[in-house]
Amino acid sequence: MRNKSAAVDYGMIVIGTVLMSMGIKNIFDPANMVTGGVTGAAIIFKDIWNVPLWLSNTLLNIPLFIAAFKIMGWTFIKRTLFATVMLSVALYVIPDGSFMQDDLFLSALFGGIIGGVGIGLVFLARATTGGTDMLAALIQKRMKHYTIAQIMQVLDGLIVLVGATVFGIRAALYALIAIFTVSKISDGLIEGLKFSKQAYIISDHHQEIADAILKEMSRGVTGMTARGMYSNSEKNMLFCVVSKKEIVQLRELVSRFDPRAFVIVSDVREVFGEGFIEY
Structure with missing residues (x-):
């Protein structure tokens, strides 16, 4: 080898x-x-x-x-x-x-x-x-x-x-x-030419959104606990990585469950692992 x-x-x-x-x-x-x-x-x-x-x-x-x-x-x-x-x-x-x-x-x-x-x-x-x-x-x-x-x-x-x-x-x-x-x-x-997108999603409907990402998009999603410093309340924040062409589907999916969700999208230069670039 x-x-x-x-x-x-x-x-x-x-x-x-x-x-x-x-x-x-x-x-x-x-x-x-x-x-x-x-x-x-x-x-x-x-x-x-x-x-x-x-x-x-x-x-x-x-x-x-x-x-x-x-x-x-x-x-x-x-x-x-x-x-x-x-x-x-x-x-x-x-x-x-x-x-x-x-x-x-x-x-x-x-x-x-x-x-x-x-x-x-x-x-x-x-x-x-x-x-x-x-x-x-x-x-x-x-x-x-x-x-x-x-x-x-x-x-x-x-x-x-x-x-x-x-x-x-x-x-x-x-x-x-x-x-x-x-x-x-x-x-x-x-x-690497396989640029991807990463998204952070803050929503009260985090469980429904996470389930839809897993089932409809077959993408992994990670849940994290976050605290809003203005309201001092805890919220669940979702993190996931998708391909460039899937970001539109992700936005529509989030909007379907929570039109008021707070979503941050940014570029990712390389992603290694299942579903992306193999090592």
């Missing part, structure tokens, strides 16, 4: 790095968009010194991996090493070409979507593609009062700034759109 899980993870890394390479080589590079990271630096080097993307990605990562191996050990770098090698291989194998021609907005949007899905798959496999992720982790070892995310923002910001001086401010501004899109798409994959 463990071998099967590892095989799935490495398969996700392969697919993710291929998608990342397509976004970098066929969308961001032709549009001169520097989106941060080592691959962003590689785009700059290609323009200035005509160094191939795969070669820059490899050469820039070598000293980082040597330092990471000495400081953090093999366990820390093994999956990231595989992901970085696969990214360089994909950048070498995938043919040159532009998917979006000269449309910078579409390049930023769809490059961000493709790159975000790729990065999300790599992160889900518990790996990174090296670069500023690893450099930030190494710096954080010495500067513990900063988080890795904060250090990454500074490093990527510097690379984007250099890109603006090489390719102009217009390409840099579109690159920021791409960075935002990559972040949102990858976060969506990592946190």
Whole structure:
């Protein structure tokens, strides 16, 4: 079972790095968009010194991996090493070409979507593609009062700034759109796309509502004792989690038994367990 899980993870890394390479080589590079990271630096080097993307990605990562191996050990770098090698291989194998021609907005949007899905798959496999992720982790070892995310923002910001001086401010501004899109798409994959809704229900008809939720919606419901601070009286509060499409049914169900019920509904990013995402 463990071998099967590892095989799935490495398969996700392969697919993710291929998608990342397509976004970098066929969308961001032709549009001169520097989106941060080592691959962003590689785009700059290609323009200035005509160094191939795969070669820059490899050469820039070598000293980082040597330092990471000495400081953090093999366990820390093994999956990231595989992901970085696969990214360089994909950048070498995938043919040159532009998917979006000269449309910078579409390049930023769809490059961000493709790159975000790729990065999300790599992160889900518990790996990174090296670069500023690893450099930030190494710096954080010495500067513990900063988080890795904060250090990454500074490093990527510097690379984007250099890109603006090489390719102009217009390409840099579109690159920021791409960075935002990559972040949102990858976060969506990592946190889960099965968003749900949670509801707190305060009603004098709590028992009838709870029975209806259990029978009509086949959803679990939890009863809790709550005290109203204005009236100083105890009430029963129901708590349940439903899918997005079921929230309308839940509101109608509550209204049927008690139109004056007090209901609080909010978003839930992920729900694990029976009826939702399995572990």
